[in-house]
Structure formats: C-alpha cells, structure tokens
Amino acid sequence: MISTHVLDTAKGAPGVGIHVSLSIQSNTSSDDNDAAPVFTPVASGTTNDDGRLPDWLDGKTLNPGTYRIHFDLEDYLTQNRQPVFYPHADIVFVVADPAQHFHIPLLLSPYGYSTYRGS
Incomplete structure (x- = not known):
C-alpha cells in the first residue's frame, strides 16, 4: 500500500485540492543508460479536506520497483x-x-x- 498526504506548513493546515499522481518506472538499468527514466501511470487523485488521498490505489496490487509521486502544486499555491x-x-x-x-x-x-x- 502506498499512501500520501500534503501538509501546508505555511498555513498550518492540510493541502486541500492538490492533484497527485503515482507512476512506476518502466525502464530498467539494463536499458539505455543515457535515457531518462520512463514512468507508467498507476493511480491519481485529488487531496481531500484532510490533505489525504484515501483509497487512491483502488485495490491495485503493488509490484516491486521504483515509484514516483507527482504533486501538482501551482494551482493550489495560486488559489491560496x-x-x-x-x-x-x-x-x-x-x-x-x-x-x-x-x-x-x-x-x-x-x-x-x-x-x-x-507510518
């Protein structure tokens, strides 16, 4: 299970309404070493009123690998x-x-x- 949440330390409050996506790296070290890592989408969602993404994996099974969580912050910061x-x-x-x-x-x-x- 992978979970996340955002805390806005400047406001002292949860980061509400932030789009977040999770991807897994799909190329390996045996691939072209000069190539940038390629990530394949796994899940996405928007943080709730508590700054969390409950059940964003929707029962998907995790595999071993390198993952990336991408937080889109620009809209949130602008709106705040x-x-x-x-x-x-x-x-x-x-x-x-x-x-x-x-x-x-x-x-x-x-x-x-x-x-x-x-934890």
Missing part, C-alpha cells in the same frame, strides 16, 4: 495566494517489499518542501 516557486514536486522512492505500507507525505511551503517515509 502563495508565491509559486515550485510548480510541482516529484518524490521518487523504491518499493522492495510490496507487502509493506509506504506512507509518503509532503510538507509544503512557498519556497520549500520536504518528505519522509511515514
């Missing part, structure tokens, strides 16, 4: 009258054991963001 320095954020991480829970939150402010593996 915050400067747009980072129009989006991508978090790339490895799922070695798909039976584990991977909680990947995004802490957001106008001029920075951070992430960690949560």
Whole structure:
C-alpha cells in the first residue's frame, strides 16, 4: 500500500485540492543508460479536506520497483495566494517489499518542501 498526504506548513493546515499522481518506472538499468527514466501511470487523485488521498490505489496490487509521486502544486499555491516557486514536486522512492505500507507525505511551503517515509 502506498499512501500520501500534503501538509501546508505555511498555513498550518492540510493541502486541500492538490492533484497527485503515482507512476512506476518502466525502464530498467539494463536499458539505455543515457535515457531518462520512463514512468507508467498507476493511480491519481485529488487531496481531500484532510490533505489525504484515501483509497487512491483502488485495490491495485503493488509490484516491486521504483515509484514516483507527482504533486501538482501551482494551482493550489495560486488559489491560496502563495508565491509559486515550485510548480510541482516529484518524490521518487523504491518499493522492495510490496507487502509493506509506504506512507509518503509532503510538507509544503512557498519556497520549500520536504518528505519522509511515514507510518
């Protein structure tokens, strides 16, 4: 299971209405090493009033691999009258054991963001 949520640290509130997508890397290291990673969409959704995406995988089975969560931030920041320095954020991480829970939150402010593996 992969879950995520967004916390707007500048407002001290959840990041509501942010479009988020999850993809898995579909090319491997044995492919052309000069090629940019290619990601295949897995799921997408919009954060709720708590800044979360409940059930965004809709029962899909995870496979081991390299995943990317893409957060579209520009509309959210604009609507909240915050400067747009980072129009989006991508978090790339490895799922070695798909039976584990991977909680990947995004802490957001106008001029920075951070992430960690949560529980």
